[in-house]
Amino acid sequence: xxxxxxxxxxxxxxxxxxxxxxxxxxxxxxxxxYSFNASTSITNWGGFSLTWYVDVFTGPDAPxxxxxxxxxxxxxxxxxxxxxxxxxxxxxxxxxxxxFKGKTLxxxxxxxxxxxxxxxxxxxxxxxxxxxxxxxxxxxxLVAHIVFCIPFAYxxxxxxxxxxxxxxxxxxxxxYATPRQAFTMVLLPLMTPGILSGFLLAxxxxxxxxxxxxxxxxxxxxxxPTAIFGSVKQGIKPNIMAISTLMLGVSIVFVSLSWLIGRxxxxxx
Amino acid sequence: MxxxxxxxxxxxxxxxxxxxxxxxxxSLDIRESEFFTLLGPSGCGKTTLLRAIAGFESVSEGHILxxxxxxxxxxxxxxxxxxxxxxxxxxxxxxxxxxxxFGLLRKGWSKVEAVRRGQDVLDLVQLAEFAKRKPTQLSGxxxxxxxxxxxxxxxxxxxxxxxxxxALDLKLxxxxxxxxxxxxxxxxxxxxxxxxxxxxxxxxxDRIAVMSNGRVQQIGSPKEIYEAPVNRFVADFVxxxxxxxxxxxxxxxxxxxxxxxxxxxxxxxxxTVLDPGRGHLSxxxxxxRITAPGDAHLDAVVTGHTYLGTDIQLQVRLSxxxxxxxxxxxxxxxxxxxxxxxxxxxxEEGAARLLAD
Ligand SMILES: Nc1ncnc2c1ncn2[C@@H]1O[C@H](COP(=O)(O)OP(=O)(O)OP(=O)(O)O)[C@@H](O)[C@H]1O
Ligand SMILES: [Mg+2]
Numbered sequence: 130x131x132x133x134x135x136x137x138x139x140x141x142x143x144x145x146x147x148x149x150x151x152x153x154x155x156x157x158x159x160x161x162x163y164s165f166n167a168s169t170s171i172t173n174w175g176g177f178s179l180t181w182y183v184d185v186f187t188g189p190d191a192p193x194x195x196x197x198x199x200x201x202x203x204x205x206x207x208x209x210x211x212x213x214x215x216x217x218x219x220x221x222x223x224x225x226x227x228x229f230k231g232k233t234l235x236x237x238x239x240x241x242x243x244x245x246x247x248x249x250x251x252x253x254x255x256x257x258x259x260x261x262x263x264x265x266x267x268x269x270x271l272v273a274h275i276v277f278c279i280p281f282a283y284x285x286x287x288x289x290x291x292x293x294x295x296x297x298x299x300x301x302x303x304x305y306a307t308p309r310q311a312f313t314m315v316l317l318p319l320m321t322p323g324i325l326s327g328f329l330l331a332x333x334x335x336x337x338x339x340x341x342x343x344x345x346x347x348x349x350x351x352x353x354p355t356a357i358f359g360s361v362k363q364g365i366k367p368n369i370m371a372i373s374t375l376m377l378g379v380s381i382v383f384v385s386l387s388w389l390i391g392r393x394x395x396x397x398x
Numbered sequence: 399m400x401x402x403x404x405x406x407x408x409x410x411x412x413x414x415x416x417x418x419x420x421x422x423x424x425s426l427d428i429r430e431s432e433f434f435t436l437l438g439p440s441g442c443g444k445t446t447l448l449r450a451i452a453g454f455e456s457v458s459e460g461h462i463l464x465x466x467x468x469x470x471x472x473x474x475x476x477x478x479x480x481x482x483x484x485x486x487x488x489x490x491x492x493x494x495x496x497x498x499x500f501g502l503l504r505k506g507w508s509k510v511e512a513v514r515r516g517q518d519v520l521d522l523v524q525l526a527e528f529a530k531r532k533p534t535q536l537s538g539x540x541x542x543x544x545x546x547x548x549x550x551x552x553x554x555x556x557x558x559x560x561x562x563x564x565a566l567d568l569k570l571x572x573x574x575x576x577x578x579x580x581x582x583x584x585x586x587x588x589x590x591x592x593x594x595x596x597x598x599x600x601x602x603x604d605r606i607a608v609m610s611n612g613r614v615q616q617i618g619s620p621k622e623i624y625e626a627p628v629n630r631f632v633a634d635f636v637x638x639x640x641x642x643x644x645x646x647x648x649x650x651x652x653x654x655x656x657x658x659x660x661x662x663x664x665x666x667x668x669x670t671v672l673d674p675g676r677g678h679l680s681x682x683x684x685x686x687r688i689t690a691p692g693d694a695h696l697d698a699v700v701t702g703h704t705y706l707g708t709d710i711q712l713q714v715r716l717s718x719x720x721x722x723x724x725x726x727x728x729x730x731x732x733x734x735x736x737x738x739x740x741x742x743x744x745x746e747e748g749a750a751r752l753l754a755d
Contacts, residue, residue, distance in 0.1 A: 303479075
């Protein structure tokens with residue numbers, strides 16, 4: 130820590146840090162706090178209450194949000210399963226196939242969605258779907274989500290994979306396991322922490338996505354983020370804050386889980 | 399053909415990696431129930447040969463036969479051969495017993511029989527009480543024994559061991575050596591043991607193949623390898639030796655007459671038929687006696703001592719500047735010459751050998 134270029138000694142370090150933290154977290158805190166507001170106002174504090182949480186589940190908007198939430202869950206689960214499977218296969222191929230022609234290109238292709246601006250992917254997906262005459266709806270959302278979830282699932286899986294030496298599979302095959310058995314009985318269990326971590330990350334990324342979803346969803350089909358956006362356009366009601374806070378909670382839980390699982394897996398080695 | 403008592407026959411095996419050749423036509427026969435060691439410096443191709451026998455590496459040319467049957471093209475899981483890996487590669491998500499049973503279950507044993515056999519083998523390596531533990535909860539020496547048990551459980555025709563002791567500390571390594579040797583005798587399975595430690599090879603093996611640069615230099619019993627090396631490389635790599643540049647007067651069959659530095663004639667066994675000219679005389683440091691200067695084979699000046707515990711090693715210099723070492727047993731009665739003193743060196747007849755390069 131006794132570095133000569135200790136960042137903390139730079140002039141204005143404290144001010145910049147505080148500004149960043151405030152800009153990042155103050156809105157989240159405000160939303161979370163006001164979701165417990167008793168009054169209808171979104172600016173004046175009227176005492177603590179759970180009214181808006183009750184309203185989310187029983188109020189006039191409840192059926193709309195419920196349908197959207199179910200759509201979101203279906204899509205997130207399916208997209209995460211598909212993306213994780215594809216990412217697992219890709220990670221195995223990338224780390225076990227040795228050096229092959231186009232390895233760098235493959236790597237770039239897998240991770241491309243991380244680098245392309247999301248709005249470009251959104252427009253491209255929409256154009257693609259209409260070009261092949263695919264009716265927009267739940268299925269188009271799912272396909273688009275699978276694609277952009279792959280790199281998020283790939284990163285933890287591939288990190289895990291790289292820490293597993295191939296002698297384990299060789300030992301399995303030396304002990305009369307077919308290559309398939311060596312994969313399912315030895316490699317796959319060793320990869321599990323990475324796969325779980327990748328799944329959770331993909332799940333939450335899909336659950337939270339707004340931009341691409343908004344482009345490729347058909348008329349009348351909503352996910353939770355697009356439904357929230359739709360409501361906000363008619364004015365912000367405190368129940369939106371309650372939903373947002375719930376989603377924030379779910380996100381925090383999943384991201385923490387993903388991190389914890391990835392970490393225990395690392396420790397075991 | 400006497401192939402029934404040959405376990406593995408390696409026949410003219412060549413292995414290329416791109417344009418690098420790791421094995422240049424290696425031929426070996428490993429007998430049934432034999433402790434056979436592949437000994438050689440790092441990078442000489444020992445692991446490559448072992449992996450070729452196990453099936454992890456294809457051979458570019460030649461054949462490997464197991465009990466007379468060609469293994470070419472057979473994948474690892476169809477070869478009745480098991481390996482003890484250098485880093486053990488125990489499956490971390492399985493218990494010790496599950497690790498040992500793995501091969502048995504894949505071979506189609508019933509669960510009950512596999513459990514019984516697994517426990518028997520764990521008994522054999524004295525780890526019965528650790529059956530329920532995970533490999534990470536064991537010491538290095540215990541993990542090594544689990545790896546051994548796992549590879550022995552399916553009763554392979556041949557057991558391959560790639561430097562299995564290198565991850566253990568010195569003291570443990572020495573006790574594991576005799577255990578391993580006893581286990582080999584008890585099971586009667588042929589062991590092919592890879593090491594670059596010559597002491598390990600000499601103490602454990604029935605026969606040793608000394609390799610260098612992808613070629614077998616010599617195959618023989620530890621005694622043959624140590625006392626009758628065929629060339630300079632083997633003499634130098636196995637144990638310690640003095641290599642003297644000598645003039646060859648005549649060679650007759652296996653015996654050569656040479657002229658030592660300083661002009662004394664000397665008769666010794668010769669490794670291969672050499673043309674008269676110059677050659678190398680190998681004399682082990684412990685096979686040289688110290689006498690009074692003048693009428694000995696060689697005269698030399700003592701330049702230093704090294705204390706080795708059991709022995710004392712003298713560094714001496716001959717009149718032509720060549721440096722040699724001589725070992726004296728460390729005991730009450732040994733008189734150690736002073737540094738600077740001139741002494742006579744008497745080479746034991748029959749223990750010094752003329753070698754090809
Ligand atoms: N996959 C490979 N590609 C290219 N060259 C290789 C490959 N595997 C081994 N080699 C080369 O073949 C030679 C023999 O390697 P090998 O692993 O058999 O040596 P070794 O005798 O086991 O050495 P050590 O005692 O260090 O384990 C080495 O020079 C090595 O660089
Ligand atoms: Mg090796």
